[in-house]
Amino acid sequence: MRTVDRLKLPDLIAAGEVALRAGEWTAAREQFQQATELGESAPALEGLSTASWWLNQVDAAIGYRQRAFSLHKHEARLGPAGFCAVWIAAQYFAVYDNMAAAEGWLAVGQKLLVEAGPCPELARLMVMQTAMSSDWRATIESCRQAREMARALGDRDCEVLADSYIGLARVTGGEVRQGLGELDAAMAMCTAGEVTELWIVGLIYCAMLAACERAADFARADQWCSVGGFVERYRESVFSAACRACYGAIHVARGRWDAAEQELVGALRTFEEGPRGQRIDALSRLATLRLHQGRPGEAARLLEGFEDHPEATLAMAGLRLGEGHPRQAAALLERRLVALGEPNMQAAPLLSMLVEAHLAAGEPAKARAAADRLGALAARSEGRYLPGVAALAAGLVTAAEGGDPLPELERALDHLTQAELPLEAGMSRLAIAHALEAQDPELATSEARRAIITFERLGAVPQADAASALLQSLGGPRRTGPKGRAPLSRREGQVLELLGLGLSNNELAARLFISRRTAEHHVGSILAKLELKSRAEATAYALRHLRG
Known part of the structure; x- marks a missing residue:
């Protein structure tokens, strides 16, 4: 390399790093590309890899990172070489669902980083490898150790990332208040600009969204997304497509189905134009929305090829239930629940549907057991959603047992209305109407009409049809909206x-x-x-x- 080139190279790399921190991916790529044209440089190749990754060019990003890995390893920089290997492993795992390649590169990275000893790259490995773990307790312990190492080494970004992953793990394990507190603190650091690497900011945002979905704290997700604007700014990247899928589910719960459609279809479009390994995140949530909209055929087509994927369990069970096979639905749900283990907040929607499946199969005792498990999870929640759906489930079982479900159903309606979750609130109101059908037909008619208004406003066709059928049995008019078919936009x-x-x-x-x-x-x-x-x-x- 000529002397003039050696002098120019650091300036190009520095300019590329400034562009990366500003989120100017194309400009960063150009700076790093010019740097690599002057000669092989590991920092330039890593920067070029990061810029390409944000631009959805993941194959190219892996190639550049592999070249950087070789340079670091050849020059005995074990920490950076190990982290390059871990980064490559993460792409094969998260983007391409290639476990063989992921595990191979992870093993390489782990070996190098252990040999390197305490270093920023080892701390980051300890956090990132927890993404492949389903043991929330082990995740907390690993992230705590990584946090202490990062703090001692002055790696503030890794320290905050570890905090966020601890928060997500605690929420998953039912320590909801403590976990959300950890995540709130991590998000505050992100929005204050204390975390400088945008890919780490993105991981923290995704952890927050996942935790809010699992804890059913949808208002918290809305509030944080309105503060930082990360999802809005980087919504078209492959990285944030998983976040968009999660955010889409939050829109569904809050009754913003048009916005949910925009997020979920947008996430799928990203996967179609680039890597496709993560598309199950969006497909499963969009399929669930289609079931709510009375479009089971489209839901089934969305899940073709993913029928046995764990993330598709809820939608697949909903399809089986709608086809009149409640025992098949229950078997799918129970299998997934066993895999998750208890306590696990991800079990809540599965348990809610399991109650419905057992009732449809004429097995109220099994439904009661599922409702009790849901109630135990709700007791760990800080919000109103889980207590609401648990009360709804308990009320439905009480009705099937011949008891008086109204106290439980009224409690469910109160929780779900205050939580601003219209679909579940409407379902509670419809259940109340059924409970009042014999003793107070006039009040039952009023509740059924109010439920129909909610369902038709949402576009929840099956629920609107069910409410309409009850209303007609009470002597009310036929439903005026579309029956059995969602309206065209x-x-x-x-x-x-x-x-x-x-x-x-x-x-x-x-x-x-x-x-x-x-x-x-x-x-x-x-x-x-x-x-x-x-x-x-x-x-x-x-x-x-x-x-x-």
Whole structure:
């Protein structure tokens, strides 16, 4: 390397690092690319890898990181070499679901870092490898050790990351108040700019969102996302696609189903255009939303190839339940619950559906046992959601046993209404209507009508149909909204009209100023909602119904 090049190289690397901290990925890539053209440099290759990763170019990012690994190892820099290996392992695990490659690179990284002794890279390994662990207690112990090492070495970013992972693990294990407190402190450091590496900021945000979903503290997630703006700023990256899927589930719970659709479809679009290994996060949540919307066929298509994935359990059990196979649904749920172990806050939605499955199978004793397990989890919660769904489950079981469910159902309605969770609040109101059907038909009719209003506002077709059936049995009018079929959105109506003109997806995209992939999504959604099998059927439907 010429003397002038050696003098220029540090400036290029420094400029690239400044661009990375600012989130200017393309500019960073250009700086690091120029640096590598002057000669092989491990810092330049690592920077180029990070910039490429944020730009969804994960294959290229791995290649650059492998080159950096070789340089570090050749020059006996064991800590940096080990961390490069761990980083590569993380991509194979999280992005490509390639456990053989992930475990191989992790073993290489672990060996090098143990040989290197205490160093910032070892502390980061101790935190990052907990992502592959299902033992929340072991995660806490490993992260505590990493936090102390990072603190002694002055690695503030790693210290805060360890705090956030401890918080997530504690929430998972049922120590909800303490865990959320740890996460609040970590998020405060992020939003104050105390964490400088954006990929670590992203990991902390994802930990917060996952914890809020598991603890059903949806308001907390909304509040933090409105403060820092990380998800909004980096929503199109592969990294934040998993966060978007989690945030989409939070939108679903809060009744913002249009926003949920935007987040979940956006996450899937990211996976389609880049790595696809994490798409189950978005697919499973979108499939659950489709079940709420009365679109089981589309839910099933979303899960094709992922039917046995643990993250698909809830949606697959919902499909089996809707098909009239409650014992199959219960078996799926129980298998997943055994794998999770107890206590585990991730079990809550599974237990809620398990109660429903046992009741549908005519097994109230098993339903009571599941409701009791849900109640035990709710006792660990700080919010209103879990006590609400636990009270709803208990009330449904009490009704099946022939007892008076109203005290439990009223308590459920109060919790879920105050938590601003409209679907579950509507289900509580519908259960109250059923409980009042014989003793107070007038009040039952009023509750059923209010439930229908909630369900129709959400687009919850199966629940609206159930409320309508009860209302009709009470002598009320037929439901005026669409029955058994979710309504088309305004944009879908526009697309359907253009399908009637015979336009292709490219022509649809040009006419409506949207991407071709978005046009494809709208067409698929129209087919699912109208229960049509092909584009030709959609064209014929449009000609019949839109042109008279």
